[in-house]
Amino acid sequence: xxxxxxxxxxxxxxxxxxxxxxxxxxxxxxxxxxxxxxxxxxxxxxxxxxxxxxxxxxxxxxxxxxxxxxxxxxxxxxxxxxxxxxxxxxxxxxxxxxxxxxxxxxxxxxxxxx
Numbered sequence: 001x002x003x004x005x006x007x008x009x010x011x012x013x014x015x016x017x018x019x020x021x022x023x024x025x026x027x028x029x030x031x032x033x034x035x036x037x038x039x040x041x042x043x044x045x046x047x048x049x050x051x052x053x054x055x056x057x058x059x060x061x062x063x064x065x066x067x068x069x070x071x072x073x074x075x076x077x078x079x080x081x082x083x084x085x086x087x088x089x090x091x092x093x094x095x096x097x098x099x100x101x102x103x104x105x106x107x108x109x110x111x112x113x114x
Contacts, residue, residue, distance in 0.1 A: 032114040033059060040108050045100035046093060049074075052110060053093075062109040063099060071099050071106075 040048055045063070052058050053076065061074040074092055100106070 034112045034114050036110045036112065038108040038110070040106050042100035042103050042106060045106060045108070046097045048108065049096050050093060057113050059111040059113055062111075063096065064107040064109060065103060066105050066107070068107070071103070072096065 038048070049061060049063075052061060058076050060076065063071045063074075065071055072095060074096075
C-alpha cells in the first residue's frame with residue numbers, strides 16, 4: 001500500500017542520452033574597465049567624490065590610505081540621475097567626509113566603463 005503504483009521495474013530502460021548543445025550569448029559579456037588613480041588630500045576628498053558621482057560613467061570608487069589599505073569601496077549603479085543621486089548617496093558622502101577629516105593623504109582609485 002505504501003509503494004507507488006506506476007513505478008518502473010527496469011531503471012535501465014529509463015535512461016536518456018542528451019547531446020550537449022552550447023549556446024553563445026547574444027550580449028557581449030566583456031566590459032572594458034579603465035582604472036585611474038589620484039593622490040588627494042583629505043580636505044578635497046568630498047568635492048572630488050561628488051564630482052565623480054555626477055559624471056555617470058564611473059563603476060566604482062575606492063578610497064585607500066597611503067599604505068594601500070582600502071578604507072571604503074563605493075559601487076555606483078547605472079541610471080542613478082538627478083535628485084536620486086542626492087538621496088541615495090548622502091550616507092556615502094557623509095562617510096567619505098568623515099574619512100577625509102581623519103586622514104591627511106589619500107589615494108582615490110576610479111574604475112570607469114569604456
